[in-house]
Amino acid sequence: MIAYITAWSAEQDLPCALVERPDRSIGYANELLSDRDRHGVLWRQTALRHRVGKPEFARVHPLRQRRAMELLLCQVCGGPADRNDDGVLWLQRDHSDDWPQWPEGMASVEPPVCLACIPVALRLCPALRRGAVAVRFREYPIAGVRGALYGRSVLAPAAVTAGNFAYDDPAVRRVLASALIRELRGCTVVPLVEIATRLGL
Template sequence: MPTPTSPLVPFITQRAGEEAAPDNLVLLPHTDGRLHLHYLDEDPRDRDLRGVLWARCSFNPLDAQGQPTGAPQLKLMHPYRQMMTMQALRCQICTTPARTPLGLIFLAGPDDHTGETAEVLTNQPPVCARHLRTAARLCPHLGGHPTVFLAQSAPLYGTTGTLYGLGTAGVQPVAQPGPPLPYGHTDTACFLASQQIRRLTAYRTVDLDELCNQLRTHSG
């Protein structure tokens, strides 16, 4: 837990000194007849559970409480820590299991992705009941007044990142971050992911204060 001199910082926050690692990228022929993006020194940990290559970022040492050290850069999410909490449905603040007796809580800001249907696509990992208000207050992306989604179903959808291809300088970006790329899309073969996305389908929007009261009732 944070000490009085060490304020709470969301686990997913990138810290000063954590920098993008040299990309070391190559495009290699695959058995499907297409080129696939790889690291020259690729490790199994460089890919998520769906096989998409992940952007590398260094890690600062951990403190005595197991939390990352370094000045927080609150506007940035560490790619791996974002993916780890999103993939395992862990709280973005403390990494405990995020599911509550009422469902999974996701907070969305004004710029979050929404489709043409009632589905919501979010890059924000869930929050646990204990840190619901904390996440709403600390995350600059949410603007202090987030939309609160209480979801019963939130399957993995895909990733955001950068599409690579062959150019005059060799392997280089050909498309910068845009809408999330769904898992299974043909472009994932040449995609370097930086954030994982979940799709909310069975959900309802709720008032933050009302939800906090309901959670207290269920825990009492």
């Protein structure tokens, strides 16, 4: 099984020329309304040819990642993520050494998961095999984007750095987004043993 958000070899970036706009933001020379999200941020345009060619596990397809995050879809199968009274289920790499309250308040570009896909994700993702935690979050507001920040240049905007940008950051007007970020709050850790028991594993 190949994860829903994985990019395929036929899904390369489209040749879109970036330009300076009068309001000092960046845009495409032949921009469409669909090139921006509801916050007005420009998104990387990538061919949509799901399951054509070979899966490229190191790449995430921007549109499918954004769709999964907006609609709270499972990143593995693309169906609805698991949810109960404790919140929506996420499977995260274990970064509990990063700060005392982890994962409370974490910014994530990883979409949630459904219960049935947890064993698949653990098996397919090398990063998760090094340590994973299942967590339910009661609050998960969309907070911003991950992408490349473009500076002014003589011929056309030029990428200067990559990172995470909040929607209320003025710099986001010069970002070419490739992933949607949710801030995850109100966490309840779910032991993987408990999940395995529920799945009969």
